[in-house]
Amino acid sequence: MTNYQINLKEDPMKALLCEENGLKTLLEGVVNQILEAQMTEYIGAEAYERSDERKEYRNGYRTRELFTRVGPLLLRIPQTRHGHFRTDLFERYQRSEKSLVLAMMEMVVTGVSTRKVSRITEKLCGSSFSKSTVSQLCKNLDHEVMVWNERPLENEYPFLIIDAMFTKVRWDHAVRSTCALIAIGITKEGQREILGVRLGDSESFASWDDMFTWLKSRGLKGVDFVTSDEHKGLVRATQKHFQGALWQRCQVHFLRNILGHTPKYLRDKMSEGLKRIFRSDERNEALRHFEHLAESFEKKAPKAIERLESGIEDALAVLALPEKYRKRMKSTNMAERLNEEVRRRERVIRIFPNKASALRMIGALLLERHETWSTGKKYLDMEDYQLWREEHGNVFDRKVVQFA
Numbered sequence: 584m585t586n587y588q589i590n591l592k593e594d595p596m597k598a599l600l601c602e603e604n605g606l607k608t609l610l611e612g613v614v615n616q617i618l619e620a621q622m623t624e625y626i627g628a629e630a631y632e633r634s635d636e637r638k639e640y641r642n643g644y645r646t647r648e649l650f651t652r653v654g655p656l657l658l659r660i661p662q663t664r665h666g667h668f669r670t671d672l673f674e675r676y677q678r679s680e681k682s683l684v685l686a687m688m689e690m691v692v693t694g695v696s697t698r699k700v701s702r703i704t705e706k707l708c709g710s711s712f713s714k715s716t717v718s719q720l721c722k723n724l725d726h727e728v729m730v731w732n733e734r735p736l737e738n739e740y741p742f743l744i745i746d747a748m749f750t751k752v753r754w755d756h757a758v759r760s761t762c763a764l765i766a767i768g769i770t771k772e773g774q775r776e777i778l779g780v781r782l783g784d785s786e787s788f789a790s791w792d793d794m795f796t797w798l799k800s801r802g803l804k805g806v807d808f809v810t811s812d813e814h815k816g817l818v819r820a821t822q823k824h825f826q827g828a829l830w831q832r833c834q835v836h837f838l839r840n841i842l843g844h845t846p847k848y849l850r851d852k853m854s855e856g857l858k859r860i861f862r863s864d865e866r867n868e869a870l871r872h873f874e875h876l877a878e879s880f881e882k883k884a885p886k887a888i889e890r891l892e893s894g895i896e897d898a899l900a901v902l903a904l905p906e907k908y909r910k911r912m913k914s915t916n917m918a919e920r921l922n923e924e925v926r927r928r929e930r931v932i933r934i935f936p937n938k939a940s941a942l943r944m945i946g947a948l949l950l951e952r953h954e955t956w957s958t959g960k961k962y963l964d965m966e967d968y969q970l971w972r973e974e975h976g977n978v979f980d981r982k983v984v985q986f987a
Contacts, residue, residue: 620663728946739805740768746918788816795824832897
């Protein structure tokens with residue numbers, strides 16, 4: 584990473600301590616200095632410096648606003664004679680903020696918003712927007728999200744984690760609960776990717792069937808192991824589209840479901856027994872713990888034991904994998920954490936004015952996280968998995984569970 588020398592003058596420092604917009608003024612000066620440093624680095628010479636290594640010549644400035652949480656920053660963007668200088672400062676910094684601002688501003692423009700939302704927007708952005716400005720920004724962001732969300736899936740994804748989150752969207756003259764279906768894949772190289780997001784009416788078979796058909800049309804292939812919560816429509820769609828793959832029922836959701844059917848005074852002991860089952864190193868050991876727990880609670884908590892017995896096999900599917908992959912594939916925790924990041928922004932909006940604005944904000948936030956994952960370190964070392972896969976290919980002759 585390039586190191587930049589930033590000079591903090593006395594006036595902005597005083598403003599930081601004494602003025603309401605002091606932080607904005609200081610940040611504006613710092614970012615302008617970074618832009619100057621990037622131009623110098625690109626050209627290979629300071630302003631007015633004579634140098635044989637100079638690549639280009641400066642040609643004045645243009646102004647641009649960068650909207651941030653401390654208010655709009657007025658920046659001076661250096662220009663070159665041939666116009667080849669580019670900075671990624673704006674798009675990399677502003678994508679997530681823009682998605683939130685635009686979703687709220689669309690409410691204001693369409694007349695759906697309240698005064699409270701208007702005040703939040705003005706406080707967040709520091710200024711108001713015209714309809715034409717919002718329209719153009721929405722158009723640019725929509726295109727960016729669409730290109731990412733419709734990109735070809737050229738890799739193989741042995742591990743697939745699927746989950747959904749509900750949000751409120753106004754359509755057909757009413758506020759309706761709308762489901763955002765999200766798929767996460769782990770490539771055969773061990774890199775995490777967010778494969779895409781679709782909006783559906785619910786977690787029905789039809790919604791997930793449409794989701795998986797869409798993913799496969801973009802090239803999704805090589806799926807060996809699917810982790811999700813237990814929704815009948817979801818599991819049916821998984822069985823249809825990924826025949827031969829192992830299906831892992833999320834152990835975290837399963838445990839909560841069992842405890843929800845356990846009398847309160849028994850929940851601590853039931854939880855201890857469940858942890859012994861799910862921490863087992865192999866299937867027979869887990870089943871022995873299950874039998875012991877069932878004998879102890881069959882009369883005291885019959886509904887909980889009935890739930891446990893009906894789903895124990897699916898919750899232990901992960902034991903078919905090598906031990907190093909079990910911790911991360913036994914639950915949808917990764918997807919839950921991702922959903923929570925989206926919800927932090929979604930809570931501010933509360934109700935989206937239409938499906939397009941919901942997809943815009945959720946898609947932009949997922950795109951941001953996708954870039955971080957796909958350019959970061961590997962999530963899993965897949966070398967052992969590939970060796971194990973070659974030795975135990977017959978494991979994947981088993982079809983995913985199918986509900987009656």
